[in-house]
Amino acid sequence: MPLYQIVNQEGLLSDTQRAEIAAGVTDIHLDLAGGLRQFVNVVFQEYRTGLGFNAGIIGAPMVIAGNIRAGREQAVKTAMMEAISALVIRVSNISPKDLTVSIADVKASNAMEGGHVLPEPGEEAAWLAKVGPLLGLTK
Template sequence: MPICTCTPARGTLTAAAEARLAADITRIHADINKVPPTYVDVVFSELPQDSVFVGGRPGTPLLVSGWARRGHPQTETTRLALERSAAASRIAGVPQDRVMVVIQDSPARSAVEAGRVLPDPGEEAEGLDG
């Protein structure tokens, strides 16, 4: 259901670290937003080092952006962003100074998974089980 896209400069994360970070982001998201882990998609889109800039100069940020259904309490979305940032820093071995996390949203009814329109947050029983 949610999508998380990590965009590191090439070489920032090993394949093993990607797998660990994907597992951790999934666990955090399932816990805070109360969705089954199998509904969490995490992808890594590595970019060449000379294609990444911070402050207009070559840099090595770890960008973690994502989408979730609109309507979760803001305090939970903030917690999600904070925990993702901490996990990315710890698992990638980069200081949090270089980690930027953004969570975007749009209406659940603007999204379709497994052929079904997504339920609003709090209305999952109908959408996920039946």
Template structure:
């Protein structure tokens, strides 16, 4: 459901840090939106020095850029809480300044996204959506009932 793409420079983030960031981003998204943790995705992209520019100049080698694709649901300061939480997570985990962090969120309506071959549900309807997925998909997403708000 939420998909966060993290762009970091080659050699900047090891496997353990990626796992910590992915778990942290999923937790932040869950705490702010209530979306099930088990459906959060985090994809890491590695940038070479000549892949990232700001204002026509090479970007800082310690910079991190995160682009989150999330379901739309206007709820006050939700997006500000997500971006602040991810910024804090990145600065603590990678020990970088917040000036080296960019976090963007793009909202999509649930019908604009398909996962496991099915359009995504409205926020709060994850349990019914999950229950109607084919059995082989359930095996991929084995989770305790509480993870879907049961």
């Protein structure tokens, strides 16, 4: 956590484009929402051509659904969604109207990394000092 799931049609993105999007989403999250780089996950879930529909007919929608810890200000979330949208539109050549970006707020107490309940936003340092060694984290 955070987890950004990127649902898109296979063949739309090259390895290079995926790498640029994943790195960019990670940086945007850390710059704006903070948290620990180690725990930022981005997963592309690609669907076969013909399995995506828009407006009731076959299309190629791209959906980026972020699950982040609850507690961030709305302005932070808005800025993150704007930056992610701009990044993906720039890198992927997707038509902007085919791109949806959304964020779901997950209570820290409802998520674990490696079996340890997540810290609230802002309490990462104390958490890392205690849990980091147990998970073999170097930083």
